[in-house]
Amino acid sequence: MALLTILEYPDPRLRTRAEPVTVFDEAFGRLVDDMFETMYAAPGIGLAATQVNVHQRLIVIDISEERNERHVFVNPEILGKSGTAVTEEGCLSVPGIFDEVQRASRVRVRARDRHGIEFEQDLEGILAVCLQHEIDHLDGKLFVDYLSDLKRERIRKKLDKDRKARAAAPAAPAPLPARVPL
Numbered sequence: 001m002a003l004l005t006i007l008e009y010p011d012p013r014l015r016t017r018a019e020p021v022t023v024f025d026e027a028f029g030r031l032v033d034d035m036f037e038t039m040y041a042a043p044g045i046g047l048a049a050t051q052v053n054v055h056q057r058l059i060v061i062d063i064s065e066e067r068n069e070r071h072v073f074v075n076p077e078i079l080g081k082s083g084t085a086v087t088e089e090g091c092l093s094v095p096g097i098f099d100e101v102q103r104a105s106r107v108r109v110r111a112r113d114r115h116g117i118e119f120e121q122d123l124e125g126i127l128a129v130c131l132q133h134e135i136d137h138l139d140g141k142l143f144v145d146y147l148s149d150l151k152r153e154r155i156r157k158k159l160d161k162d163r164k165a166r167a168a169a170p171a172a173p174a175p176l177p178a179r180v181p182l
């Protein structure tokens with residue numbers, strides 16, 4: 001297994017629209033495992049392949065505290081949505097930034113698993129929110145796109161400043177995040 005590099009906003013590669021997965025071979029299985037390892041290490045609760053510069057429609061999610069409930073969604077399609085939920089979202093590609101986004105609180109999804117087997121599932125709560133956030137990634141969209149131009153510009157400047165500070169003092173250990181990004 002291997003840790004993959006997570007692209008950060010405003011990297012233009014995050015704007016790529018991912019293609020459907022058609023081959024479910026051993027290499028694809030390794031990609032799924034590497035994405036879980038990368039997400040757990042970050043740490044985060046969801047990761048889309050777009051974020052590791054692989055432009056295939058693959059999402060991994062684990063919202064459990066014990067980090068032992070793996071969800072894999074390949075070629076996900078939302079079949080229905082209902083309700084609304086406002087959640088303070090974060091994103092591994094927008095480190096340290098959290099803001100409120102409104103999404104559906106319940107979704108029905110059709111997807112394939114890591115072996116290519118199709119399934120349908122009803123999701124609610126943070127799992128439903130997380131899936132919608134990750135599907136946005138596959139379409140080249142980020143949660144900051146829902147915020148005002150002014151906020152997005154502030155975020156871009158802050159991330160730029162943080163990257164420069166990290167480059168100047170690379171030895172400083174990262175503090176444990178208070179909130180877990182999607």
Ligand code: NI
Nearest residue numbers: 091092093182
């Ligand atoms: Ni994200």
